[in-house]
Amino acid sequence: MTRSEGGPDRAHQRPEGVGDLTVEALGSLSKALETVERARGQLYGFHQLTGTADLELDRAVGLLRRAGHDEWADRVEAEVLGRNVIPDHWTFQIVESYNRTYYEPFRDLERQARDVLAAGRDHLHEAEMKEARRTEGHPDHTSHPS
Numbered sequence: 001m002t003r004s005e006g007g008p009d010r011a012h013q014r015p016e017g018v019g020d021l022t023v024e025a026l027g028s029l030s031k032a033l034e035t036v037e038r039a040r041g042q043l044y045g046f047h048q049l050t051g052t053a054d055l056e057l058d059r060a061v062g063l064l065r066r067a068g069h070d071e072w073a074d075r076v077e078a079e080v081l082g083r084n085v086i087p088d089h090w091t092f093q094i095v096e097s098y099n100r101t102y103y104e105p106f107r108d109l110e111r112q113a114r115d116v117l118a119a120g121r122d123h124l125h126e127a128e129m130k131e132a133r134r135t136e137g138h139p140d141h142t143s144h145p146s
Contacts, residue, residue: 009143011122012124012144013121013124013127014121014128022117023128024125026113026117026125027124027125029110030125032106032110033106033107033110040099040103046091047091047092047094047095054081054082058081061073061081130143131143
């Protein structure tokens with residue numbers, strides 16, 4: 001594999017004076033943020049699944065009542081339906097707290113580090129990996145989108 005003329009598009013070229021360790025550190029910071037993005041997605045999944053279960057409890061309560069099990073319907077309504085999932089919180093409040101307390105500050109810091117240390121350029125490490133692995137002239141090894 002060889003490098004070909006042109007290289008990555010300007011948005012993914014290493015700015016003058018940015019060293020290897022800085023590119024590696026920013027890549028690591030980005031990778032950590034990408035992992036947090038995945039965790040956040042799972043948190044939204046937890047939120048939606050818990051909400052779906054709570055809505056299904058409405059159906060269970062109705063069916064219990066129709067089947068003549070009012071005491072059980074009352075228990076489900078009183079003990080589980082609409083219950084906090086952790087003290088004082090429904091899942092939407094957990095998501096909001098996560099976003100405000102952890103996700104947004106992390107995302108903002110990662111963006112600021114890129115802005116200050118690499119002129120705002122993203123994915124420098126990956127762009128250089130791509131460039132190093134390209135086969136010159138191969139149609140599926142282009143440097144950047146046309």
